[in-house]
Amino acid sequence: MMENLINYIELRPEILVFKTNINTKERVYRAGLVLSNMLFISDWSFDLEDIDNVLRIVVNDMDSEQSVRQQLNDHGFFCEELTS
Numbered sequence: 001m002m003e004n005l006i007n008y009i010e011l012r013p014e015i016l017v018f019k020t021n022i023n024t025k026e027r028v029y030r031a032g033l034v035l036s037n038m039l040f041i042s043d044w045s046f047d048l049e050d051i052d053n054v055l056r057i058v059v060n061d062m063d064s065e066q067s068v069r070q071q072l073n074d075h076g077f078f079c080e081e082l083t084s
Contacts, residue, residue: 020053
């Protein structure tokens, strides 16, 4: 029983929210190429109407925030996690 609970906790997806400078469809496309190559991301979306150009991603790895930020920064995008 405990093993099943541990497996459930480890596999539970988490949603991360980032402020970005990705504000056009072309930038979404270019950033999407980066995000699609990150295996721990199961889904992602941008809100271009939000003042912060919000990126929401669903991840299966709790330690992925830094990887996402670093990859997007390395490709010329600004990206920082929004916290509540």
